[in-house]
Amino acid sequence: MQSYVIEGKNKIEGTIKASGSKNAALPIMGAAILNPEEVTFYNIPNIEDTKITLQILKILGCKETIDSDKICIASKNMTNKTIPKDLMHKLRSTVILAGAILGRFGEATFSYPGGCNIGKRPIDLHLKAFREMGVEIEEKEDYIHCKAPNGLIGKTIKLEFPSVGATENIILASVYCKGTTHIINAAKEPEIQDLARCLNKMGAKVYGAGTSKITICGVSKLHKAEYRIMSDRIETGTLLCAAAITGGEIRVENADAEDLLDVLYKLKDMGCKIWIDTQGITLKAPKQLKATSVETMPYPGFPTDMQPIIGAVMTKAKGISSIKENIFENRFKYTEDLVKMGADIEYNEKENIIKINGGKILEGKIVSSADLRGGAALVLAGLAANGTTRVENIEYILRGYEHLEEKLKKLGANIKVKKG
Numbered sequence: 001m002q003s004y005v006i007e008g009k010n011k012i013e014g015t016i017k018a019s020g021s022k023n024a025a026l027p028i029m030g031a032a033i034l035n036p037e038e039v040t041f042y043n044i045p046n047i048e049d050t051k052i053t054l055q056i057l058k059i060l061g062c063k064e065t066i067d068s069d070k071i072c073i074a075s076k077n078m079t080n081k082t083i084p085k086d087l088m089h090k091l092r093s094t095v096i097l098a099g100a101i102l103g104r105f106g107e108a109t110f111s112y113p114g115g116c117n118i119g120k121r122p123i124d125l126h127l128k129a130f131r132e133m134g135v136e137i138e139e140k141e142d143y144i145h146c147k148a149p150n151g152l153i154g155k156t157i158k159l160e161f162p163s164v165g166a167t168e169n170i171i172l173a174s175v176y177c178k179g180t181t182h183i184i185n186a187a188k189e190p191e192i193q194d195l196a197r198c199l200n201k202m203g204a205k206v207y208g209a210g211t212s213k214i215t216i217c218g219v220s221k222l223h224k225a226e227y228r229i230m231s232d233r234i235e236t237g238t239l240l241c242a243a244a245i246t247g248g249e250i251r252v253e254n255a256d257a258e259d260l261l262d263v264l265y266k267l268k269d270m271g272c273k274i275w276i277d278t279q280g281i282t283l284k285a286p287k288q289l290k291a292t293s294v295e296t297m298p299y300p301g302f303p304t305d306m307q308p309i310i311g312a313v314m315t316k317a318k319g320i321s322s323i324k325e326n327i328f329e330n331r332f333k334y335t336e337d338l339v340k341m342g343a344d345i346e347y348n349e350k351e352n353i354i355k356i357n358g359g360k361i362l363e364g365k366i367v368s369s370a371d372l373r374g375g376a377a378l379v380l381a382g383l384a385a386n387g388t389t390r391v392e393n394i395e396y397i398l399r400g401y402e403h404l405e406e407k408l409k410k411l412g413a414n415i416k417v418k419k420g
């Protein structure tokens with residue numbers, strides 16, 4: 001186990017560059033499975049999740065060359081169609097690779113990713129869509145075997161909920177489909193738009209990404225391509241919030257404000273001054289943050305991944321703030337540690353709402369990450385707290401933030417990684 005040890009009360013100030021997007025990198029690396037020609041990706045973040053994905057691609061038979069943030073993947077000689085169970089369990093979103101393997105070979109074996117700390121996260125919508133496309137699915141306790149005896153057939157698929165992963169999986173599975181797939185009530189997240197742009201650069205025909213209707217016309221082959229993935233909007237939001245909670249001023253470069261408008265709007269509502277330009281986003285915190293209310297929604301609504309982060313900022317905002325979590329059923333675990341640090345938070349389990357009576361003094365404590373974004377929220381609280389905060393179990397945080405310690409240090413934080 002590793003921990004962050006943070007001496008609080010230093011303002012987060014300066015300029016920093018956002019890394020490549022974790023959530024865009026995963027499906028885009030899946031696109032490499034679909035394309036037997038070599039693909040080159042830039043800006044893939046060096047985080048645990050991408051390392052695990054690369055490990056899986058290697059086991060599947062892909063050849064990888066890594067040079068800093070440039071990754072070349074050649075899947076020409078790939079023969080293995082099974083995602084190993086242990087790695088699948090390490091990273092839930094590897095289920096997205098199933099759509100890519102199915103799309104390429106008409107067959108894939110993987111295991112059920114199971115629940116996680118923020119909720120049940122089933123994959124019923126993914127499997128239902130595969131079935132509609134002519135895939136026969138054998139579900140056993142240990143694995144799921146998918147086979148499309150007549151290849152994948154383009155269909156009109158209506159999602160009951162705009163699931164990000166299911167939308168990505170259907171897109172990947174449909175690239176070579178016979179005919180045309182329409183996804184109705186598709187997720188509109190920027191990472192889906194990035195996946196579509198990347199696939200289209202390889203010769204796929206994906207239209208309408210970013211809207212609720214996505215159309216994929218099957219093609220017979222893809223070609224060699226290079227693609228630079230988008231920057232991480234959740235990392236950008238986290239860094240902006242680190243400045244907001246510490247009364248600092250930050251400029252995040254390589255960040256696209258378009259992807260983060262709802263978060264920027266809320267930070268403005270809390271009294272932050274925000275400047276947007278083509279190169280990045282600048283935020284100046286007020287002397288005293290004001291309370292606000294947030295309700296998580298699919299894009300373009302307030303992102304659930306930013307919910308714990310803004311929750312931490314709300315502990316320092318005068319007045320009663322509230323958060324209603326609509327996407328995941330168990331995403332308030334981090335608040336127990338915030339309360340331990342002195343925050344005044346009330347949780348209404350029935351409504352999945354928290355109310356934060358903000359503006360209290362936070363005191364450094366030993367706390368523990370239960371999940372990626374909840375862990376990042378505790379880091380932010382530690383930055384604003386009196387004394388020393390030890391955030392344990394930072395393995396969760398390392399899964400999704402590239403060089404967080406170095407970045408925060410560069411911005412003035414006193415933060416160290418300790419073993420144990």
Ligand code: UD1
Pocket residue numbers: 022023024026093119120121122123124125126127161162163164165166187191304305327328329
């Ligand atoms: C992706 C993101 C994650 C983000 C989430 C919501 C990646 C790697 N992860 O996760 O960071 O928090 O979107 O923006 O991109 N659901 C079902 N059945 C399904 C699929 C989903 O009931 O088959 C439910 C989930 O339990 C959850 C909701 O739909 O309550 C949203 O899930 P989904 O949009 O699929 O999230 P992920 O793709 O897992």
